[in-house]
Amino acid sequence: MQEIKDYLSENASRFEQELIEFLKIPTISADSKYQADVIRGAEFVRKQLADIGFDAETIETEGYPIVFGSWEGVPGAPTVLVYGHYDVQPPDPLDQWISPPFEPEIREGKVYARGATDDKGQMFTHIKSVEAWLKTTGRLPVNVKFVIEGEEEVGSENLDRFLEANRKKVRSDVAVISDTSQYAPGLPAITYGLRGILAAEIRLTGPDRDLHSGMFGGSVANPANVLASLVASLHNEQGRVQIPGFYDAVVELTQEEREGFAKLPFDEAAALGKIGVEDPQGEAGFSTLERRWARPTCDVNGLVSGYTGEGPKTIVPSTATAKISCRLVPDQNPRELTESLERFLADQIPPGIRFEFIDYHGCEAIVFTTESRFMSAAKGAIEAAFGTTPVMIREGGSIPVVGTFRDVLGIDTLLLGWGQNTDNLHSPNEHFSIDDFHRGTNASAHLWQLLADGSPT
Amino acid sequence: MQEIKDYLSENASRFEQELIEFLKIPTISADSKYQADVIRGAEFVRKQLADIGFDAETIETEGYPIVFGSWEGVPGAPTVLVYGHYDVQPPDPLDQWISPPFEPEIREGKVYARGATDDKGQMFTHIKSVEAWLKTTGRLPVNVKFVIEGEEEVGSENLDRFLEANRKKVRSDVAVISDTSQYAPGLPAITYGLRGILAAEIRLTGPDRDLHSGMFGGSVANPANVLASLVASLHNEQGRVQIPGFYDAVVELTQEEREGFAKLPFDEAAALGKIGVEDPQGEAGFSTLERRWARPTCDVNGLVSGYTGEGPKTIVPSTATAKISCRLVPDQNPRELTESLERFLADQIPPGIRFEFIDYHGCEAIVFTTESRFMSAAKGAIEAAFGTTPVMIREGGSIPVVGTFRDVLGIDTLLLGWGQNTDNLHSPNEHFSIDDFHRGTNASAHLWQLLADGSPT
Numbered sequence: 077m078q079e080i081k082d083y084l085s086e087n088a089s090r091f092e093q094e095l096i097e098f099l100k101i102p103t104i105s106a107d108s109k110y111q112a113d114v115i116r117g118a119e120f121v122r123k124q125l126a127d128i129g130f131d132a133e134t135i136e137t138e139g140y141p142i143v144f145g146s147w148e149g150v151p152g153a154p155t156v157l158v159y160g161h162y163d164v165q166p167p168d169p170l171d172q173w174i175s176p177p178f179e180p181e182i183r184e185g186k187v188y189a190r191g192a193t194d195d196k197g198q199m200f201t202h203i204k205s206v207e208a209w210l211k212t213t214g215r216l217p218v219n220v221k222f223v224i225e226g227e228e229e230v231g232s233e234n235l236d237r238f239l240e241a242n243r244k245k246v247r248s249d250v251a252v253i254s255d256t257s258q259y260a261p262g263l264p265a266i267t268y269g270l271r272g273i274l275a276a277e278i279r280l281t282g283p284d285r286d287l288h289s290g291m292f293g294g295s296v297a298n299p300a301n302v303l304a305s306l307v308a309s310l311h312n313e314q315g316r317v318q319i320p321g322f323y324d325a326v327v328e329l330t331q332e333e334r335e336g337f338a339k340l341p342f343d344e345a346a347a348l349g350k351i352g353v354e355d356p357q358g359e360a361g362f363s364t365l366e367r368r369w370a371r372p373t374c375d376v377n378g379l380v381s382g383y384t385g386e387g388p389k390t391i392v393p394s395t396a397t398a399k400i401s402c403r404l405v406p407d408q409n410p411r412e413l414t415e416s417l418e419r420f421l422a423d424q425i426p427p428g429i430r431f432e433f434i435d436y437h438g439c440e441a442i443v444f445t446t447e448s449r450f451m452s453a454a455k456g457a458i459e460a461a462f463g464t465t466p467v468m469i470r471e472g473g474s475i476p477v478v479g480t481f482r483d484v485l486g487i488d489t490l491l492l493g494w495g496q497n498t499d500n501l502h503s504p505n506e507h508f509s510i511d512d513f514h515r516g517t518n519a520s521a522h523l524w525q526l527l528a529d530g531s532p533t
Numbered sequence: 534m535q536e537i538k539d540y541l542s543e544n545a546s547r548f549e550q551e552l553i554e555f556l557k558i559p560t561i562s563a564d565s566k567y568q569a570d571v572i573r574g575a576e577f578v579r580k581q582l583a584d585i586g587f588d589a590e591t592i593e594t595e596g597y598p599i600v601f602g603s604w605e606g607v608p609g610a611p612t613v614l615v616y617g618h619y620d621v622q623p624p625d626p627l628d629q630w631i632s633p634p635f636e637p638e639i640r641e642g643k644v645y646a647r648g649a650t651d652d653k654g655q656m657f658t659h660i661k662s663v664e665a666w667l668k669t670t671g672r673l674p675v676n677v678k679f680v681i682e683g684e685e686e687v688g689s690e691n692l693d694r695f696l697e698a699n700r701k702k703v704r705s706d707v708a709v710i711s712d713t714s715q716y717a718p719g720l721p722a723i724t725y726g727l728r729g730i731l732a733a734e735i736r737l738t739g740p741d742r743d744l745h746s747g748m749f750g751g752s753v754a755n756p757a758n759v760l761a762s763l764v765a766s767l768h769n770e771q772g773r774v775q776i777p778g779f780y781d782a783v784v785e786l787t788q789e790e791r792e793g794f795a796k797l798p799f800d801e802a803a804a805l806g807k808i809g810v811e812d813p814q815g816e817a818g819f820s821t822l823e824r825r826w827a828r829p830t831c832d833v834n835g836l837v838s839g840y841t842g843e844g845p846k847t848i849v850p851s852t853a854t855a856k857i858s859c860r861l862v863p864d865q866n867p868r869e870l871t872e873s874l875e876r877f878l879a880d881q882i883p884p885g886i887r888f889e890f891i892d893y894h895g896c897e898a899i900v901f902t903t904e905s906r907f908m909s910a911a912k913g914a915i916e917a918a919f920g921t922t923p924v925m926i927r928e929g930g931s932i933p934v935v936g937t938f939r940d941v942l943g944i945d946t947l948l949l950g951w952g953q954n955t956d957n958l959h960s961p962n963e964h965f966s967i968d969d970f971h972r973g974t975n976a977s978a979h980l981w982q983l984l985a986d987g988s989p990t
Binding site: 106107108165166168169172229230231257271273275277282283284285286287288289290291292293294295296297298300301303304305306307308309310311348351352353354355356357358359364367368371372373374375376377378379380381382383384385386387388389390391392393396397398399401403426427428436437471472473474497500501502503504505 | 562563564565622623625626629686687688714728730732734739740741742743744745746747748749750751752753754755757758760761762763764765766767768805808809810811812813814815816821824825828829830831832833834835836837838839840841842843844845846847848849850853854855856858860883884885893894928929930931954957958959960961962
């Protein structure tokens with residue numbers, strides 16, 4: 077390993093430069109006007125893998141291409157599937173970025189850019205660690221396959237189809253994903269549970285144009301008022317979601333898990349202070365970590381209706397739209413609950429309002445056993461690179477592909493986050509610590525060895 | 534009168550061209566980036582009056598200038614105050630206009646442009662009618678003062694101050710405003726009642742940035758969900774407004790008025806069909822005309838929060854904003870009810886959310902006696918120009934200055950609408966019938982004579 081560690085040190089600065097080039101590409105999958113850039117992002121990843129010596133290709137889909145790369149030089153050794161995504165969230169609101177989202181800037185040891193941590197920076201560690209092995213020893217201890225997609229931020233629909241159609245090509249023994257976070261600076265973590273999600277858009281139409289609120293107000297249904305009633309009906313006063321059947325399948329936390337969460341260092345006031353919030357809120361009877369990691373939610377992600385410019389404008393709007401998403405926990409079924417949500421809303425639509433419901437995507441929540449040889453290898457790799465034992469945590473976010481790996485390939489996933497949960501992913505000024513980037517690359521390099529033989533080197 | 538009527542016919546086409554020049558100026562008072570254009574609009578009006586022979590000036594205010602013009606050539610005769618406004622509503626949504634809002638186009642006998650009917654086109658009829666009198670007879674039968682403001686669409690705050698500070702300058706016996714509508718094509722109307730208004734904006738702030746809804750969702754108050762609850766709380770299931778004290782001062786309709794409204798020709802299905810609505814909605818127990826003219830309302834005019842672009846974005850938004858306005862009836866007090874609204878909302882704000890309330894403007898509703906010599910003169914003028922007796926109606930909109938004329942100058946206002954309530958005022962494709970424009974100019978020319986001597990000529 078020393079030779080590999082030396083290579084990582086000697087090439088650290090070049091790795092940073094290459095990451096910056098990657099971050100400059102605005103791979104915004106949700107906005108079709110960035111189509112050419114997203115495709116350029118795929119090609120960047122393919123070339124990285126090909127240059128290292130992987131068989132690498134970009135595979136067309138009905139959406140954005142999937143980059144597939146493989147190195148299978150040790151028959152009989154385990155095969156590891158590295159998953160990541162080269163697409164990023166939209167950068168809005170743009171005016172809150174200190175440096176532009178696609179002009180990466182290093183400030184105080186962190187690289188600032190959209191995608192710095194989610195997921196370009198974290199995913200890139202695995203590319204650089206296989207490079208280190210191949211450039212120094214000419215081999216890897218295990219077989220490695222990369223599946224890097226470009227539609228993670230918009231539901232990964234084509235990825236699922238690709239995996240189902242290419243079971244043999246992607247067949248592996250375990251998956252590795254770095255798209256989560258450490259628990260805290262200096263406290264690396266393995267994430268053994270993820271929330272699921274369902275996401276939808278509600279579109280209401282009343283009159284076929286915006287109307288003068290004096291001439292017509294009070295005599296026609298106002299879609300913005302109706303939308304507000306629909307959204308308000310999603311919760312009761314205790315913060316419980318009111319979609320019929322929402323809690324029926326929820327697996328409650330065990331006493332052991334609740335105690336485990338409670339033992340983690342967590343300065344609630346400081347954590348909230350960092351996001352400008354004074355008081356926690358949520359479902360009654362649960363702690364903040366429980367609410368984030370193990371309780372289901374229903375949040376509005378966006379609202380728009382009528383006049384939103386400066387000053388007043390006295391109209392009855394023609395349309396009103398809400399984007400809504402629910403975070404789910406085991407064993408809630410996103411498909412059933414999306415249908416229940418649609419029916420629940422449709423039943424409330426008054427005469428004079430047309431209702432449209434757009435089902436964006438959904439995935440189940442997942443929780444893994446913490447006792448497996450793959451988990452042990454991951455713990456060892458993190459200990460070697462970070463100098464401390466990782467804590468076992470759950471995550472509030474969703475990584476839909478983890479469920480697909482379980483259901484389609486029958487494998488578990490190691491969720492090894494190198495970033496921090498304060499890295500502003502999905503927010504302005506997203507960033508990634510340069511030190512975490514290098515420690516992650518180091519841990520990844522150890523991981524290949526430990527997955528092969530189970531013992532540290 | 535024949536000489537005057539001939540002048541109006543001979544100059545009809547020039548009048549249309551001048552109106553089109555006026556409509557080309559984007560005098561959007563709500564949006565500060567049109568400041569120079571709004572001021573250009575004021576100058577256009579001043580020059581029109583000056584060219585006719587009025588003493589005309591633009592009077593600076595803290596906002597947009599007020600155009601004041603006077604002709605006082607018949608001492609002892611009544612003095613008539615013509616009020617109008619040269620500012621217009623914002624044209625959004627722009628993509629729904631068939632021809633651009635500030636490139637007036639005549640199609641099928643109607644001029645299409647923002648401000649065509651509200652209020653440039655209607656107001657312009659009075660300028661052209663005094664021109665006709667002065668250019669043919671060298672005099673007017675009454676003294677006439679014009680007060681044309683540029684802030685009607687944003688609350689007329691400086692107008693009120695101007696009127697209060699210049700009581701002597703603007704002193705008159707009756708006011709005339711053409712900023713309402715005919716009841717229907719071929720059925721001109723005198724409007725004897727107007728609703729009042731209060732308008733406000735609610736701004737909620739939760740976290741200081743948009744957050745990842747997976748990492749944070751369920752553990753912090755979501756301002757968009759809270760906003761929806763606030764808006765939903767404004768009505769009960771019967772469509773009754775829930776602001777405390779809202780109905781306390783409401784003067785109920787008399788049996789006579791309800792019967793009068795019921796007798797007016799009104800094809801509800803056709804009226805709703807024109808705005809793309811199948812079913813009327815509103816306060817239980819009232820007809821559509823009652824709801825529009827004589828019942829108070831509370832409508833959302835605009836909503837915005839979080840991500841409003843294409844596709845999903847799973848965030849907890851940092852802020853959520855709603856523009857809200859209530860239409861009021863006699864004797865509701867806009868100031869008291871604005872305060873009640875603010876308290877009502879403030880009391881519902883949960884921990885973790887910051888609440889801001891912006892009070893835009895308010896005015897009282899007003900109802901005039903239909904038995905006065907001024908009303909008789911107006912009826913006669915309309916009969917002479919339109920060939921039919923006007924119906925007496927109320928209006929759902931607000932013209933705040935009418936209350937100021939009553940309170941500050943002690944005078945009644947004749948609300949003489951030449952346009953149609955289907956002219957799309959405040960909506961895309963606002964328009965004004967060229968025939969209505971000329972009939973209005975004609976009626977205005979008759980009005981000066983009838984206000985002077987009470988008998989038709």
